[in-house]
Amino acid sequence: MSAHRLSPLATVLLVLGAAVMLAPMAWTLLLSFKSNAALMADSGAAFAGPYTFENYAAILKGSLTLQWLANSLVVATGAAVGVLVLSSLAGYGFARLEFPFRRTLFVIVLLGLAVPEQAVILPRHQLFAWLGLHNTYPGLILPSLTGSFGVFFMTQYFRAIPRELDEAALLDGASRFTLFWKVLLPLTLPAQATLGVFTFLAAWNDYWWPLISATTSDYFTLTVGLASAQMNYAQTSGLGFLMAQAVFASIPILIVYIAFQKQIVRAMAGTAVR
């Protein structure tokens, strides 16, 4: 850790950089509190009052935004829970149990890390069409559950737990599942929090797959719904409303981010060195 103080020049540059990061968000926030009519007349109007809640009121009554919000919550939560369950089970199996082809299967799972989404998304779209999975929640969630990273991450985590714990529990007559569920799983909670948050973020922000899988507006996630709203509005006629939608859609994810910031950053420390 460098104990050097930041030079004045570096401090100024950092503050400028931070301003560049924040200015677009602050501007969006301001626009979201202006009436569409006022912005039509003069978009510079954002920097002065009067401000209004009418755009947020419009979202809350009538528009599909609430339905999209619910869809995003279901899909992102489903993805996070699914990944946690599957990765914890598989991670324990790969880390602790001996069975034929264990190493081969693990390598096959790791190879998945090298497969970009583009290599599977079109055939997957075809496959899901045959199975009637488009415009359903399982259809939106299932692709998130194939991530090799979660299995790799949980396997590493289980491997770091001392084996003496297993032996003691097994001597006490615990079954494999009791050992997993009662003894080891509680020790992995920090890893669960990290993996859960990252999966939630990724599923919440995913755009390409829901764009082609959810084609009826009832099943749009927020990303796809907001994109369709952008396309529908003329350049500036609904600017305030669009910006309010953007702010509204970002609130849940910002809450998750702020609540779990420590876990997110700590988890990065674990993955970067491998």
Next chain:
Amino acid sequence: MNAAARDRWAGYAFVGPFLLVYAAVLVVPLAMGLVISLHRADLFGRRAWIGLGNYTQALGDPVLHQALGNTILLALLIVPPLTVIALLLALALNRPGRFAAILRGVFFSSLVLSVTIVTLIWRFILTPDAGLIAEGLEAAGHAPIPFLSDPDLVIPAIAVTTLWWSLGFPVMLILAGLQQVPGDIYEAAALDGASRWTVLRRITLPAIRRTLLLVVMLQTAAQLQLFGQAQLLTGGGPGGASRTIVLYIFEVSFGRWELGYATAIAELLFGMIIALTLLQYWLVTRHEGQRT
């Protein structure tokens, strides 16, 4: 049943559920993709075997060549600056204290936004029609610049948008890498009276080269698949000047319904990403055996 045999079945019971989903939703589509790319196929299941026909079509497709050029240019405009800026930020923010903690939070914040929201915000920053930049230029007595409709400016504009959006994750990774460097190396260097520049060049950078490699590999793979920013900001325009490979895949499959051809392009992109990733890995690690 003895313990070993019980473990065997227990093993499959634990890894089975994931492997089932992995096989059905990843491995099967991966194999299907190779087969579909050898067919003239549409979105509705009609198929005819044409061997490598789709691949030869790709070789002679000027639109694909333009998209490939655009994609490579974008990756070059994004990955090196992103890595350098992220490294400088991580070096500056890798210190205790409130000031650094708040700035870390600020620089991480944009990564939680979705591409839809990022492009929504940046469209209205870049638009010459009373956008944020246009307002600033106007105040300075300059005419607004049509970033998104000028074929020479559209790619840099998308690159800047992407830099703003993608900065947080590399900074996080590099900060994490810096935390792993043992502190006593720095103490020894300080005792030897090494300058800060020497410490950075001889100790810090070699210690985090793996992390930097990871950042470059992940970002290259991600930017070669750039899609949402181009689709939402410009739709690939003007005149295809910002069409990326994945946007073209989207147009060919869901606009022209030519699933076979789109899949062949996706397979070519897959091969390109794997080859580049392996090349980067080899370039960085080839000397490591001799050095240590």
